[in-house]
Amino acid sequence: MSKTQDKPVRQIPIAQRMRPENLSDFVGQEHIIGKGKYLRKAIESKKVPSMILWGPPGSGKTTLAKIIAREARYEFESLSAVMSGVKEMKAVIEKSIEGSRMFGKNTILFIDEIHHFNKSQQDALLPYVERGDIVLIGATTENPSFSINAALLSRCKVFVLNPLRADELKEIIKRAVTDKTNGLGETGISVSEELISLIVKYSYGDARRALNLLEAAAVLTLSDGRREITEDDFHKALLEKVHLYDKKGDEHYNVVSAFIKSMRGSDPDAAVYYMTRMLESGEDPLFIIRRMIIFAAEDIGNADPQALILATSTLIAFQNIGMPEGVLPMTECAIYLACAPKSNTSLTTYAKARKDFLEYGPLEIPLKLRNAPTGLMKSLGYSDGYKYPHNFDGNYVSNEIYLPDKIAKRKYYEPSENGLEKEIKERLSRIRKKDE
Numbered sequence: 001m002s003k004t005q006d007k008p009v010r011q012i013p014i015a016q017r018m019r020p021e022n023l024s025d026f027v028g029q030e031h032i033i034g035k036g037k038y039l040r041k042a043i044e045s046k047k048v049p050s051m052i053l054w055g056p057p058g059s060g061k062t063t064l065a066k067i068i069a070r071e072a073r074y075e076f077e078s079l080s081a082v083m084s085g086v087k088e089m090k091a092v093i094e095k096s097i098e099g100s101r102m103f104g105k106n107t108i109l110f111i112d113e114i115h116h117f118n119k120s121q122q123d124a125l126l127p128y129v130e131r132g133d134i135v136l137i138g139a140t141t142e143n144p145s146f147s148i149n150a151a152l153l154s155r156c157k158v159f160v161l162n163p164l165r166a167d168e169l170k171e172i173i174k175r176a177v178t179d180k181t182n183g184l185g186e187t188g189i190s191v192s193e194e195l196i197s198l199i200v201k202y203s204y205g206d207a208r209r210a211l212n213l214l215e216a217a218a219v220l221t222l223s224d225g226r227r228e229i230t231e232d233d234f235h236k237a238l239l240e241k242v243h244l245y246d247k248k249g250d251e252h253y254n255v256v257s258a259f260i261k262s263m264r265g266s267d268p269d270a271a272v273y274y275m276t277r278m279l280e281s282g283e284d285p286l287f288i289i290r291r292m293i294i295f296a297a298e299d300i301g302n303a304d305p306q307a308l309i310l311a312t313s314t315l316i317a318f319q320n321i322g323m324p325e326g327v328l329p330m331t332e333c334a335i336y337l338a339c340a341p342k343s344n345t346s347l348t349t350y351a352k353a354r355k356d357f358l359e360y361g362p363l364e365i366p367l368k369l370r371n372a373p374t375g376l377m378k379s380l381g382y383s384d385g386y387k388y389p390h391n392f393d394g395n396y397v398s399n400e401i402y403l404p405d406k407i408a409k410r411k412y413y414e415p416s417e418n419g420l421e422k423e424i425k426e427r428l429s430r431i432r433k434k435d436e
Contacts (some may be wrong), residue, residue, distance in 0.1 A: 008406075023040070062139060065139065071094070096134055349414075398435050
């Protein structure tokens with residue numbers, strides 16, 4: 001047996017069996033554990049700091065944590081933040097402290113998916129980390145700046161793990177094919193270079209996914225009494241492409257950000273690519289459409305008012321036809337928004353007006369602008385002096401003030417020179433000349 005004493009090796013998934021047990025066998029992340037790097041030196045000196053390992057799935061966070069403990073000669077305890085609470089965490093820590101007193105051996109507490117711990121759970125770790133009772137290694141796929149409390153983060157070093165490169169994944173796959181103890185070596189199965197490249201292509205930098213795909217294809221091959229994995233075996237194993245996209249994680253926000261910025265940058269090709277990427281990865285189409293409606297108002301506005309009409313029409317169209325045909329009006333809308341003239345004056349105008357409201361509060365509305373449906377209101381001067389613009393030349397009353405007295409001279413809206421706003425600017429300029 002290998003890797004476990006509880007069950008035969010073949011009952012353990014190959015991704016688990018093939019976990020390297022020392023740094024010399026660990027593939028990837030040379031930027032943090034290569035010769036001369038800080039973490040490498042910390043391991044070799046057996047003075048490991050508390051740390052956060054931040055990286056995508058299958059980049060080696062758990063494996064690296066175990067190797068650190070083994071090579072630096074620390075005891076290793078692990079918890080899943082999804083399955084554990086403060087009670088379980090404290091029990092493990094107290095046990096570790098007692099063991100340290102008795103045997104003089106420090107403990108690494110590995111917490112997988114530490115971003116799932118809430119603030120109070122993370123706060124409960126602070127005194128133990130601060131006193132050095134345990135060395136914390138937290139693993140997360142989420143940006144620690146947002147998912148880890150500042151107090152805890154300040155006591156940990158953050159190491160960023162990257163998706164594995166194609167050559168690194170190929171090395172891992174080839175090891176698994178030839179390894180007779182923990183891999184597929186004893187089966188005599190073979191995999192062509194072309195097929196290895198195909199596995200790499202659909203692994204998205206995730207070693208676990210690469211090994212799982214290899215194992216699934218091997219099972220199909222061996223069950224037919226064959227020894228060479230074919231492309232057909234692979235595609236049957238793949239079943240459905242599961243893309244690297246977490247609707248609640250960093251990748252979600254990264255792709256959405258790229259989508260918005262591509263439209264803002266007037267690049268229809270990039271905009272449609274990122275929209276397609278979200279849709280094919282399972283994003284809610286209504287979320288994407290809502291983002292396009294916001295974009296139409298925020299980044300195009302009156303430079304092309306048709307953009308907002310089209311975006312809201314896209315919502316109605318999608319609600320009526322759904323998927324898959326709903327991607328067509330969505331694509332039409334994304335192209336239009338990307339190509340439309342841009343103006344953010346809706347955003348800047350609102351921001352200026354809001355600033356004055358927050359500074360001065362609800363200023364008194366001029367009496368002439370108030371309705372006077374009752375005699376009492378008329379007697380109090382409501383509506384008195386109001387000039388009806390349609391009774392004046394050009395439907396405009398020169399030198400009339402509509403803002404409260406304290407901010408009477410404010411100009412919040414400054415039209416851009418783009419699209420329809422250029423005409424709006426010219427019109428405003430013409431009518432404002434009458435005030436001079």
